[in-house]
Amino acid sequence: MSDSKARIAVIGCGWWAQGWHIPHLLCNDNVIICALVDKVSQPTSDLNPNLVSMDQLQEICGNCPVYTSVEELLQSDAGKEMNGALLCTPHATHYHLAELLIQEGMNRILAQRPLLHILLEKPMTTDVEEAQKLHDLVHSYWRTCSITNNNNNNNVPYFQLNHSANFRQQAKVARDLIQNQAKIGTIRHINASMASPLSWLFGHPKNITWNTPTGNMLGNGFAWGQSSHLLAWIYHVTGDAVMPETVFCQMNHSDTSGADLSHAATIVCQNDITFSLAGTCLLPGNEHGDPPVGKEISVEIYGSEGALFYKGNDHDPASGRLELRTDTTVKVLCDEFHFENTDQEGTGPESLQSFLAACLGRKDYDKGASSLVGLKSIQTLDAMYRSHHSGAAEKIAGTRVIERRATP
Ligand SMILES: NC(=O)c1ccc[n+]([C@@H]2O[C@H](COP(=O)([O-])OP(=O)(O)OC[C@H]3O[C@@H](n4cnc5c(N)ncnc54)[C@H](O)[C@@H]3O)[C@@H](O)[C@H]2O)c1
Structure with missing residues (x-):
């Protein structure tokens, strides 16, 4: 595992991830897409009839492993080694999947393992109670880190929404x-x-x-x-x-x-x-x-x-x-x-760059869309x-x- 590269798992490989996040991630020299997760083997979208299968996407992304659930990812070596999770599934799934990832992040802090950073697609949820719980959870995540203060470089876990x-x-x-x-x-x-x-x-x-x-x-x-x-x-x-x-x-x-x-x-x-x-x-x-x-x-x-x-x-x-x-x-x-940054070319919007900076262990990144x-x-x-x-x-x-x- 190279310290100079961000190891990113992309969760949800539909229209937006295939047309936007994955092409941008692939343009960043300091990024390895370490895992892909989608619950279906052939993502589909009415907005793009040409989405590729998970097998084809795996090849495009350097033959990283593919999983069908976040639970499966978190059990895998790739899941243990990732330092960033980019969550791009439908709104209704955001709360549950973000909760799993934050829980994993907290376990890592307690076990003195490297931090897990999270960029979640907008909207954070579409349910007020879930949004409140997720906001509270992000605080617990942050507090766990501040209290234990035992992570590698005194960094704090990143949790931001992709409002570019x-x-x-x-x-x-x-x-x-x-x-x-x-x-x-x-x-x-x-x-x-x-x-x-x-x-x-x-x-x-x-x-x-x-x-x-x-x-x-x-x-x-x-x-x-x-x-x-x-x-x-x-x-x-x-x-x-x-x-x-x-x-x-x-x-x-x-x-x-x-x-x-x-x-x-x-x-x-x-x-x-x-x-x-x-x-x-x-x-x-x-x-x-x-x-x-x-x-x-x-x-x-x-x-x-x-x-x-x-x-x-x-x-x-x-x-x-x-x-x-x-x-x-x-x-x-x-x-x-x-x-909004809708530039399809290049290494991706400022929001993605801020997330990647956190994954690379830097502290000088912008925080634009908190919980x-x-x-x-x-x-x-x-x-x-x-x-x-x-x-x-x-x-x-x-x-x-x-x-x-x-x-x-
Ligand atoms: N920031 C922006 O400007 C912007 C633009 C477009 C979409 N989005 C957001 O991105 C998210 C995804 O949108 P989309 O249009 O790509 O949707 P989509 O339906 O095309 O893709 C979502 C993918 O997630 C997969 N999925 C669903 N549940 C899953 C689970 N539990 N585990 C793993 N995979 C699962 C689906 O199989 C699908 O392939 C949405 O929240 C949307 O609002 C943001």
């Missing part, structure tokens, strides 16, 4: 500015919207994972699929300053798939902060069309002393910028607009769907989030 927009430089600058209260003062209001050219995705009944609720979900569609990214960005950037409490939301739906296509939500947060969140997939065009059409995103965060503006089209960096406005000035903090960001996003989305169903304002479910604990 949160790992961009613009998110880092915006977060630093908000944490430095003097710049915009106390946050009073947030106005955010996202319009995506994705009616083809959410309007088609075949795209089950995007359109059909599973488990305790009251609905599925644009809010879970897209607004989850915008919420995660806002909750990352604003940190503890914005804690949601009550949500009123109305949605409209596709006649063909039943998915929610648009929503308008009013979120009331602690300290009387008002937050307006709008979203729709009905932006005309297609990101793979000619010409390609990107997502239109707008975030305005208003404070007592100034406001932070970040808006643009995610296919055109020149279309927007991050700026700080006060009564007398407009200061450009970043002169390009970048949201607390995931939990607050899921609580908000859950309340949005409940509010649409009840027609009334709904309280955020789960209360422990307001403890405002430090997040690893």
Whole structure:
């Protein structure tokens, strides 16, 4: 086993892993894909009829072993030697599989074996109770490490969600500015919207994972699929300053798939902060069309002393910028607009690079999407769907989030 390479197990080898994570991992010289896990021998997806079989994927990935479950992986030599697990299975499986991996990570710490780092696909879960339990578990994982303090290099285990927009430089600058209260003062209001050219995705009944609720979900569609990214960005950037409490939301739906296509939500947060969140997939065009059409995103965060503006089209960096406005000035903090990193070429987005840095034992990586960001996003989305169903304002479910604990 080479110390200079990250040994990564990819769990869930469907559309996103085959089209995105695995090609990126293979472009990183310092990565070995040490195992592949999928419960089926031939992954399938309506979004790509050409997914390869696990046998073919094994060959592509340097003949690493293939397993049909995380339990099987954890019993194997490859599972014992991996230092990173990239979890890319359907939403409903995230809690259980992440729990198994964290348990393995805790056992490793107690046995003074190398850490296990985890990058989990978004959304963290689609169930508030599971999100709360996972958030608590991540803390236990972190605490076990701090208390025993016996891991190789005093590093802490990495657990982040793959909200790639949160790992961009613009998110880092915006977060630093908000944490430095003097710049915009106390946050009073947030106005955010996202319009995506994705009616083809959410309007088609075949795209089950995007359109059909599973488990305790009251609905599925644009809010879970897209607004989850915008919420995660806002909750990352604003940190503890914005804690949601009550949500009123109305949605409209596709006649063909039943998915929610648009929503308008009013979120009331602690300290009387008002937050307006709008979203729709009905932006005309297609990101793979000619010409390609990107997502239109707008975030305005208003404070007592100034406001932070970040808006643009995610296919055109020149279309927007991050700026700080006060009564007398407009200061450009970043002169390009970048949201989710959808670059298919190269070594992968900043979120993947941050995960790989942790797996390689470095400590200088960014943390853009913690379990607390995931939990607050899921609580908000859950309340949005409940509010649409009840027609009334709904309280955020789960209360422990307001403890405002430090997040690893
Ligand atoms: N970050 C992003 O922008 C982004 C984009 C697309 C998808 N995603 C996320 O990636 C995840 C996967 O999405 P997808 O479109 O690739 O789904 P998919 O259904 O195409 O692939 C999931 C794979 O996981 C396998 N699987 C299911 N349960 C399993 C289990 N218990 N153990 C092992 N394998 C199991 C399935 O057989 C399937 O091959 C989802 O959570 C999705 O939201 C994120």
